[in-house]
Amino acid sequence: MMPGMNPRIMKQAMKRMGIQQEEVPATEVIIRTPEKEIVIADPQVSKVNMMGQATWQVVGEATERALDTAPDISDEDVQTVVEQAGVTPEEAKAAIELCNGDLAEAIMKLRDE
Numbered sequence: 001m002m003p004g005m006n007p008r009i010m011k012q013a014m015k016r017m018g019i020q021q022e023e024v025p026a027t028e029v030i031i032r033t034p035e036k037e038i039v040i041a042d043p044q045v046s047k048v049n050m051m052g053q054a055t056w057q058v059v060g061e062a063t064e065r066a067l068d069t070a071p072d073i074s075d076e077d078v079q080t081v082v083e084q085a086g087v088t089p090e091e092a093k094a095a096i097e098l099c100n101g102d103l104a105e106a107i108m109k110l111r112d113e
Helices: 007-016 075-085 089-098 103-112
Strands: 019-024 028-032 036-041 044-050 053-059 062-066
Touching: 007 019, 075 089, 075 103, 089 103
Parallel strands: none
Antiparallel strands: 019 044, 028 036, 036 062, 044 053
16 A cells, blocks of 8 residues: 555545455465575565456565476386386486486487487
């Protein structure tokens, strides 16, 4: 809201203009970019609907954290590549990491070598 203005009058004026605002009881907001996450804990979140267009307003203290881009490689994944490509577990794991967790691609690369 605008400082120094009566909240009730402001709400009535917004209603006359076709603007609806609702508070959202959020506990955390996460914005993901290709390189990082921006995390806002205990935010104040408002959804403003104006002429059918929803706009979100988020207020709070933001922190940034890096994304973990390494794929999760299970023992079953490694065993599958070992059996299909006929390689050692170390070679299989290295190929899976190189292919960003794509087992089919890892098997094809190892078979072509």
